[in-house]
Structures are given as C-alpha cells and as structure tokens.
Amino acid sequence: MANWSGNLIKDMQDSSKVILRSSLAAVLRDRYPKARHHFLVLPWEDINTVYQLKSEHLGLLEDMHKLALQTIEFHHAKLQDFKMGFHMRPSMNRLHLHVISTDFVSDSLKRERHWTHFNTAFCMPFQSIVDELKRNGKIEPRSEQYIESLLNGPLICNQCSFQTHTIAFLKRHLQEHLYSTTRYNAA
Template sequence: MSWQTGLIKTILDPSNWIISTDVAVVIADKFPKARHHYLVLPKADIASIFQLNKTHLPLLEELHLLAHNVIEIRGEKIDNFQIGFHAEPSMQRLHLHVISKDFVSSCLKTKKHWNSFNTPLFLPYDSQ
C-alpha cells in the first residue's frame, strides 16, 4: 500500500476509531497540523470529493454531524475549528477535516501544509 492509501488501512482497524456509525468513522490525523486534527471518513469506498453526487447528501450530513460530535466529546468549542475538504486531496478515500484553528503542531512544517487549510485549497463544509 502506498502512502496515499494509508487512510484506508487506518480505518480498517477499529482501535483507531474515536467515533463510528454504520456509515462512517472518525479518526485522529496521524500527522496533525494543529492541536486537534481529526478526519471523518465514510466506510463506503469513495475516492474523493470528485466522486460525490446528489445521492451522497445524507452521507455528507452524517460526516458533518460526526465532525460536530468529535469536537463536543473532546470538550472543545465549534468556533475554534474549521471543518472542510481539500480541493486537491492527496490521500485516497473521501475525508472531512476537523481541525482546530490554532495550527500548533510539529507536523506543520511547510508552506503547503499551511496553505492547504488557509487558502481556497480548503473548502469549508458550510460553503458547499
């Protein structure tokens, strides 16, 4: 498996799940770009946002609900987070980022990392 398929391998192991439902799971990002960085992934094999259509609206609503749930169970405030997708995803498997706005992390090493969350490369969920 290449690094681009790492998310698929990670969600196959339930010990990585913070929250799970019948259709999706929440995991901690292995290379967090902030103090809190979670990924919400469908269990269905959807490669990226580019494979979504109208039939996926209930799934997207479930992913968004789980994003709010992980913030709540971590005892944090929603206003301190960004929730969204990358316009140019580097990892295979659709995933919704739930990331705190502090961007404090030893994994935030490059301009590309910063830009992927702080420019139009980050598509906020609520703007869709």
C-alpha cells in the same frame, strides 16, 4: 494498499484508531496533525474525492458532519475554534473531511503548503460543498492553475493581518496567539 496514500483506508479497519463511528462513516485522528486537534471523518463507502459526490450523498455528508460535531464535543472543545473542509486535491485515498482546530500549533506543520492547504480556498468549507452539491448535483473540479495559485500564495495569519513568507516566522507568530489566548482564558 501498497503505498502511503492508502493508509486512511487501512486505519479505518483498525478499531483502536477509530474515535467514533456510524453506519456511514468513521472518525480518525490525523497521523500528522497540523493543529492541536486534527481529525478526519471518512465514509465507509469507497469515494475518493469530493468530485465523485452526487446528490444522493447528501445524507452521507450530513452523517459526516454529525460525527465531526460529536468529536469536537467529545474533546470538550468549542465549535467556533474549528474549521471543517475538504481539500481540492487530496493526497490520500478516500474522501475525508478535515476537522481541525484553528490554532495550527503543531510540530507537523513544517512546510508552507501545510499552511496553505488549510488556510486558503484550497480547503473547501464543508457547507460550501453541501451547497454546491444541492445546487448542481455534483462538485465541479477546480483547475490545476487555480489550485497552484492558492498553494503558492503568501502565508497570512488566520487570526490577524500578519503576513510572512516562511513557515518558521508564522509558527512563532501562531504560538504568540495561543499564548495570549491561554493567558487570557486563565485569568
């Protein structure tokens, strides 16, 4: 691939970057994690987006989900501290399931859209994709107007009702959540 949007496909071919694998999919660390734990589960099959999925891909999705769960377990983390989903408009080639911890504490979380990519309906929950695929046999594309409304919305904390318009304030707020959780768990 000539440009950066093909890096996931290239990374899948590098066994040193693959955390877990099956005959259907592989798990990579996100190169620019937006949280303390951020993994991507990608199929070996050449599928670029959720909108190319059909009913016959339900087995693939089940396999991707199993790999996601194994990755969380492998990192001694708790499932309730993660979310799993697909972006409505991905920036990288190859379908990929985001498996991301909900702390969102990361130096790579730099822009407002980094937040809205994961903390609005723009990140379609794994189970909602499975349900839509079972119901309709395909995933209906979302309108560009709807997508932009999600990406340009306010920054609302995923752990409380705090709201701001700058990523810097939100990041400081998220650090406070992490600090209070860490302090509570250490007691």
